[in-house]
Structures are given as C-alpha cells and as structure tokens.
Amino acid sequence: MTGVEPASDAVLAVLGVGVVDPSTPVIRADDAGVTRGDGCFEGLRVVDGAVDKLDAHLARMARSCAALELPFDPDSWRALVAEALAAWPHPGEAALKLVLTRGTVGYAWLTPLAADYPRLRRDGLRIITLSRGTTIDAFADAPWLLGGVKTLSYAVNMAATREAARRGADDVLFVSADGFVLEAPTGTAVWAVGRTLRTTPLGASGILGGTTQQRLFDRATDAGWRVEEATARVDDLHEADVLWVVSSVRGPIDVIELDGKQRARRPELDAQIRRLAGF
Amino acid sequence: MTGVEPASDAVLAVLGVGVVDPSTPVIRADDAGVTRGDGCFEGLRVVDGAVDKLDAHLARMARSCAALELPFDPDSWRALVAEALAAWPHPGEAALKLVLTRGTVGYAWLTPLAADYPRLRRDGLRIITLSRGTTIDAFADAPWLLGGVKTLSYAVNMAATREAARRGADDVLFVSADGFVLEAPTGTAVWAVGRTLRTTPLGASGILGGTTQQRLFDRATDAGWRVEEATARVDDLHEADVLWVVSSVRGPIDVIELDGKQRARRPELDAQIRRLAGF
Numbered sequence: 001m002t003g004v005e006p007a008s009d010a011v012l013a014v015l016g017v018g019v020v021d022p023s024t025p026v027i028r029a030d031d032a033g034v035t036r037g038d039g040c041f042e043g044l045r046v047v048d049g050a051v052d053k054l055d056a057h058l059a060r061m062a063r064s065c066a067a068l069e070l071p072f073d074p075d076s077w078r079a080l081v082a083e084a085l086a087a088w089p090h091p092g093e094a095a096l097k098l099v100l101t102r103g104t105v106g107y108a109w110l111t112p113l114a115a116d117y118p119r120l121r122r123d124g125l126r127i128i129t130l131s132r133g134t135t136i137d138a139f140a141d142a143p144w145l146l147g148g149v150k151t152l153s154y155a156v157n158m159a160a161t162r163e164a165a166r167r168g169a170d171d172v173l174f175v176s177a178d179g180f181v182l183e184a185p186t187g188t189a190v191w192a193v194g195r196t197l198r199t200t201p202l203g204a205s206g207i208l209g210g211t212t213q214q215r216l217f218d219r220a221t222d223a224g225w226r227v228e229e230a231t232a233r234v235d236d237l238h239e240a241d242v243l244w245v246v247s248s249v250r251g252p253i254d255v256i257e258l259d260g261k262q263r264a265r266r267p268e269l270d271a272q273i274r275r276l277a278g279f
Numbered sequence: 280m281t282g283v284e285p286a287s288d289a290v291l292a293v294l295g296v297g298v299v300d301p302s303t304p305v306i307r308a309d310d311a312g313v314t315r316g317d318g319c320f321e322g323l324r325v326v327d328g329a330v331d332k333l334d335a336h337l338a339r340m341a342r343s344c345a346a347l348e349l350p351f352d353p354d355s356w357r358a359l360v361a362e363a364l365a366a367w368p369h370p371g372e373a374a375l376k377l378v379l380t381r382g383t384v385g386y387a388w389l390t391p392l393a394a395d396y397p398r399l400r401r402d403g404l405r406i407i408t409l410s411r412g413t414t415i416d417a418f419a420d421a422p423w424l425l426g427g428v429k430t431l432s433y434a435v436n437m438a439a440t441r442e443a444a445r446r447g448a449d450d451v452l453f454v455s456a457d458g459f460v461l462e463a464p465t466g467t468a469v470w471a472v473g474r475t476l477r478t479t480p481l482g483a484s485g486i487l488g489g490t491t492q493q494r495l496f497d498r499a500t501d502a503g504w505r506v507e508e509a510t511a512r513v514d515d516l517h518e519a520d521v522l523w524v525v526s527s528v529r530g531p532i533d534v535i536e537l538d539g540k541q542r543a544r545r546p547e548l549d550a551q552i553r554r555l556a557g558f
Contacts, residue, residue, distance in 0.1 A: 012308050027306040027313055029291050029386050034306055035378060037316020037432040068434075069441065099314060102437075107308050131417065133424045133485070135456045138412035144442040145412045146435055153316040153432030155347075156425055158381075162348065163423040177414045177456070206412065 013084040015076055015106035026105060033101020037153035040064035043186070045249045046094040046110065049085055052248070052278060054078070056211040060150065061098060067149045070100060077106070084108040095249045101152070117250050121279075124256035124265060125170045125245055129234055130160050132174040132182055136231060139206035147206030157185035171245055173237075173258070176205070181232045187247035188213040191232070191240035192269065198240075201229035213246045216277040223276060234259065242266050244273060251279035292363040294355055294385035305384060312380020316432035319343035322465070324528045325373040325389065328364055331527070331557060333357070335490040339429065340377060346428045349379060356385070363387040374528045380431070396529050400558075403535035403544060404449045404524055408513055409439050411453040411461050415510060418485035426485030436464035450524055452516075452537070455484070460511045466526035467492040470511070470519035471548065477519075480508035492525045495556040502555060513538070521545050523552060530558035 012022040020026070033039040042061050045052040058074045065072035077098065088094065088110050097109040139147030146153075160172045173189055174182040181189055181200055188210030190199050197220055202209050217227040237243050237258060242265075244252040254270045256263055291301040299305070312318040321340050324331040337353045344351035356377065367373065367389050376388040418426030425432075439451045452468055453461040460468055460479055467489030469478050476499050481488050496506040516522050516537060521544075523531040533549045535542055 010309065014308075022309070023307065025304040025307050027308070027310075028302065028304050029293075029306070029378070029388050030289065030301070030390075031306075031313075032437065034310075034313040034318075034380065034431060035320065035376065035433075036437050037430075037434050038437050039313075039434075041314065068438070097314065099308070101313065109308050111309075130423055131421050133414070133417035133421065134412040135414065138410065138456050142410050142412065144409055144435065144439040146438050149434075151316075151434040152313060153434035154314075155316050155318075155428075155430040155432035156423065158311065158315050158317050159347070159425050160423040177417050 009112055011084050011087045011110040013080050013087070013108045015080055019083055019087045022109070026107060027101060028103060031101050031103030031105060033103055033105065033152060036102065037151065037155065038068070039099065039101035039152040040068060040070065040150050041100070041152060042098045042150065043248055044096040044098065046085070046088070046096050048091050049088065051081060051085070051096060053211055053215060054081065056214065057098070057248070060209065060211060061100070064149045064151070065100065067143065067146060068151070070102065071104065072100070080106070080108050084110050099152070113249070120170060120253055121251065124254045126168070126257035127171045127173050127184070127245065127255055128164055128167055128169045129173045129175050129259055130163060131177055133177055134206060135178050136176040136180040137204040140204035145206060148202055148208055150208055154185070160185050173245070175234060179233055180205075181234065181237060183207040184245045184247075187245040187250070189243065190216065190246050190252065191237055191243045192273070193240050195224070196226040196228060198228055198230045198232065201231065210246055210248075212248050212252070212277050216246065216252065216273065219276040220273075242269055242273070246277065252277045288391055290363050290366045290389040292359050292366070292387045294359055298362055298366045301388070305386060306380060307382060310380050310382030310384060312382055312384065312431060315381065316430065316434065317347070318378065318380035318431040319347060319349065319429050320379070320431060321377045321429065322527055323375040323377065325364070325367070325375050327370050328367065330360060330364070330375060332490055332494060333360065335493065336377070336527070339488065339490060340379070343428045343430070344379065346422065346425060347430070349381065350383065351379070359385070359387050363389050378431070392528070399449060399532055400530065403533045405447070405536035406450045406452050406463070406524065406534050407443055407446055407448045408452045408454050408538055409442060410456055412456055413485060414457050415455040415459040416483040419483035424485060427481055427487055429487055433464070439464050448536075452524070454513060458512055459484075460513065460516060462486040463524045466524040466529070468522065469495065469525050469531065470516055470522045471552070472519050474503070475505040475507060477507055477509045477511065480510065489525055491527050491530070491556050495525065495531065495552065498555040499552075521548055521552070525556065531556045
C-alpha cells in the first residue's frame with residue numbers, strides 16, 4: 001500500500017462520507033496524520049466478503065485511540081466496514097486497512113491480497129534480525145513511547161523492510177538494543193519448543209499485541225499446547241523447532257532462513273499452527 | 280499544525296500544481312506518507328517574506344530524501360517556496376513547512392507564528408526529561424533506524440509533548456535509555472559552560488542535526504566561543520550556566536526549569552546566543 005500504486009482495484013470508504021473514488025485525495029496538508037504520523041490503524045483480513053476477527057481489531061484500535069487521545073466510536077467503524085464490503089465484488093481473500101488521523105479523517109481501504117503472499121505462504125520466509133534501538137524494558141512506565149499502540153509512525157518499520165530486501169531477505173525480526181527478540185515490522189514472532197508456543201511479552205518491550213497470535217494461543221491452549229510469553233535471544237530461536245512471523249492478513253508463515261542460517265521445515269507442525277490461527 | 284485548526288490564514292502550494300485552497304485535501308488515502316508516516320519534512324522561519332537559511336534546510340531535506348530513497352529536486356522546491364511566499368501578504372514572522380510523502384506529494388504550508396511563541400521567548404521554557412527508549416549508541420551502523428532523518432513519523436514526539444503539557448511543562452528533553460541527553464521533540468539541546476557551547480553528538484545518538492544550532496555554533500566560533508559535541512547526563516545540564524532548546528522557527532529559548540528545578544536566567548548571555556542564532 002503506497003501512494004504510487006494504481007487504485008483501480010481498491011475500495012475507499014470515508015467516515016461521515018461513504019464510498020468515494022479511491023483516487024480522490026481525502027487528507028488535508030495540515031492533518032497531523034501526515035505531518036506527524038499522528039494517528040492509528042489496523043490491518044484486517046477479508047475472506048469471501050467477511051472480515052476476520054473484526055471485534056479484536058476494533059478493540060485494539062479503541063486502545064490505540066485511547067492512548068493517542070483520539071475519538072473512537074466502534075459502531076461508526078462497523079458501519080463503515082459494512083459499506084466498504086458492500087462495494088467489494090471479489091470472492092476470496094482481500095486486505096482491509098482502517099486508518100484514523102489526528103485530523104480525525106477515518107477511512108477503510110480495501111485491496112486485493114498482496115501479490116507475493118501466496119508465494120511466501122508456500123515457500124516460507126527468509127528473515128534477518130535488525131536492532132530496533134530500544135532496550136527490552138524501555139517502555140515500562142513510559143506511555144509517551146506509545147508501546148503497543150499501532151500508530152501511523154511506521155517509517156522505521158518500512159526502512160527496515162527495505163533493508164531486508166536490499167540484503168535479499170523477505171522480512172525482518174527486530175531485536176532490542178540488548179539482544180532480545182521483539183517483533184517483525186508488521187507481525188508477531190511465535191516459536192515452538194516441544195509442545196510449547198512462545199512469544200515476546202507485551203508491556204515493557206513495547207511490542208504490539210497481535211490479534212492473530214492471540215487467537216492462535218487461545219486455540220492452541222484448547223488443543224493441548226502450552227503457551228507462554230518469554231524473553232528470548234536469537235540463539236534461542238535458532239534452537240526452536242519452528243519459528244513463525246504471524247500477521248493478520250498474511251497469516252503465520254514459518255521461517256526457513258534466519259540470519260543466513262537455513263532452518264528445516266516441519267510441514268505437519270506448521271500446518272497445524274496455520275490451521276489453529278485460521279489459515 | 281493539526282488537521283482540526285482552521286486553515287483560513289494559511290497558504291498551501293503543491294509541487295506540480297501551485298497554490299491551492301488550504302482546505303482542499305491533497306493526500307490520497309493510500310499514500311504511505313499517511314498510512315506509514317513515510318516521508319520527510321522541514322520547518323522553516325519566514326521573516327518579512329524571506330525564508331531564513333533556506334539552503335541549509337533544503338540540504339537537510341536532500342539528505343532525508345536520500346536516506347528514504349525519495350526523489351528530491353532542490354530547484355522545484357525553491358520555485359515552490361517562492362510561489363507560497365508570493366501568496367503570503369503578511370509582514371513579520373511566519374512558519375513554513377515543507378513536506379514530501381512516499382506517494383511523492385510535495386507541498387509548502389505557510390502559517391502565522393504559533394500563538395505561544397512570543398510568551399515562551401519572553402518567559403523561557405519549563406521542561407521535563409523523558410526517556411526516548413533508545414541507547415546513546417543505538418543508531419551506529421543501523422541506517423534503517425533513520426537516525427538524523429527528519430521523517431514524518433513523529434507520533435512519539437507528539438505524545439511526549441502532550442505528556443509535558445499534562446505535567447504542566449512547556450517542552451521535553453529526551454534522554455537515552457542509558458541516561459544521556461539527546462534532543463527535544465522539535466529542537467536541539469545546547470548548553471553553555473563558561474565560554475564553551477555544547478550539544479549532543481550526531482550519528483550514533485540518532486538525533487537530528489539542527490540547522491539553527493549549526494548556525495549558532497558557526498557564528499559563536501567566530502565570536503570567540505569554543506563549541507563542541509559532548510555526551511552529557513542530566514546532572515551536567517543542571518550544572519551548566521544556561522541550557523537552551525534551539526528550533527528553527529521558535530529560535531533558542533533558555534530553560535528556566537528542568538525537571539522541577541528552577542534555573543537562574545542569564546539575560547546578557549542569553550541575548551548574545553539568541554542574536555548569534557539570528558533571533
């Protein structure tokens with residue numbers, strides 16, 4: 001989703017306005033959503049015209065808005081999503097983005113699934129670790145750092161993704177300045193050790209709570225897995241049975257290469273986790 | 280500059296378009312400038328229709344664009360600034376913002392000086408220190424962290440400013456996770472110890488190189504001051520003769536209170552520094 005791609009196959013619905021031509025500019029030059037990256041968003045999966053776990057995404061967006069002191073009315077957003085979906089004629093998967101700027105422009109943006117997702121889902125991810133610059137406990141008692149808030153200020157996430165591409169990798173795993181595993185620029189790290197699934201703790205680490213990771217952990221618990229939040233170093237990931245990067249639209253994808261080191265795939269285990277996550 | 284303030288007294292000039300009604304939306308919903316805070320900007324001072332140190336700002340914007348792999352043509356920006364100024368009828372001071380988004384929407388936005396600047400310049404700043412979460416050397420060899428790049432991803436800077444207001448302060452001084460002085464959300468820290476002016480080193484610290492701080496240091500050197508980049512802890516600032524937060528539009532303002540501790544003002548010294556900085 002960039003400003004340079006054609007919008008011919010997109011649906012745009014604006015809060016208080018309705019569905020409009022997606023190529024129509026809707027944001028003012030002085031909206032701090034653009035001048036300051038000040039606002040929040042959600043990325044959601046659509047399958048055959050239905051949004052996957054809309055409640056969880058709206059709940060997280062409500063928390064983001066509370067942290068940013070932005071107004072949020074879930075009912076208007078539900079109605080907006082319904083309007084956008086009604087204008088979307090395509091079966092199968094699609095990506096829905098919900099955005100709210102400081103200037104209180106709210107909108108839903110619906111597009112086809114990214115072209116490279118089917119290949120990544122099939123082939124797995126080659127990822128590199130990059131420092132995020134923050135320490136593993138940097139966000140404790142520091143709400144102004146907006147830990148766990150899905151803000152529009154993703155320039156570093158995008159630059160890290162470009163760095164991965166430059167190095168021939170598919171994605172990034174951020175580590176803290178003191179060497180602990182954090183998260184991917186647009187996904188949650190989950191790894192399996194025996195019958196235990198682990199992920200990085202929220203809170204002091206500043207990482208975003210993943211809605212798909214949460215669903216996976218809930219369902220995995222019911223299926224007999226142990227699940228836990230645990231700080232880990234990259235070496236712990238090298239030793240894990242499987243490592244996934246979990247995102248709402250792309251789903252959980254197993255990592256086949258971490259910092260240039262090949263990882264054996266575990267197709268049955270991987271398939272079970274993807275299924276539990278709803279993919 | 281937020282999306283909710285009236286734009287009746289603003290001038291908006293858009294690259295490739297010219298001067299348009301400032302209330303006209305100019306940014307598309309899928310421009311990563313808004314969805315990802317992906318882009319860069321500059322804030323410049325205008326005095327009686329002339330831009331202060333335009334060359335230094337354009338040079339810094341060129342560096343930001345290079346780091347973000349965005350196109351930048353200084354001549355088009357000069358022409359855009361001239362167009363905006365030609366449409367600005369007001370004498371005295373004004374604030375000019377130059378913005379370029381990932382979707383390559385570029386614009387100049389001219390407004391009157393912020394209402395509280397005259398008071399702050401007269402009365403000085405009460406500031407609090409807040410952690411930025413990053414270590415003092417976090418940005419060394421980590422270009423993806425965009426240290427020194429003036430990106431649109433300022434959500435944390437804005438949240439820190441709101442935190443300051445909540446605590447009854449005027450501004451923030453960010454410190455690193457390991458306790459070293461960094462910068463203000465929209466300004467550079469400069470402090471005087473005897474006949475030496477100091478500021479935080481660029482590079483590994485990730486702070487932005489200030490154009491007004493640079494001019495001040497250049498002119499102060501000519502006026503017989505020593506100038507140096509030096510890491511410092513907050514206690515070092517408590518012991519400094521004067522501490523300033525230096526910004527391009529607001530100018531250097533002396534700090535009268537740091538973390539609740541009063542600081543004696545030094546009017547003659549302060550006046551000399553402001554004059555050297557061009558204020």
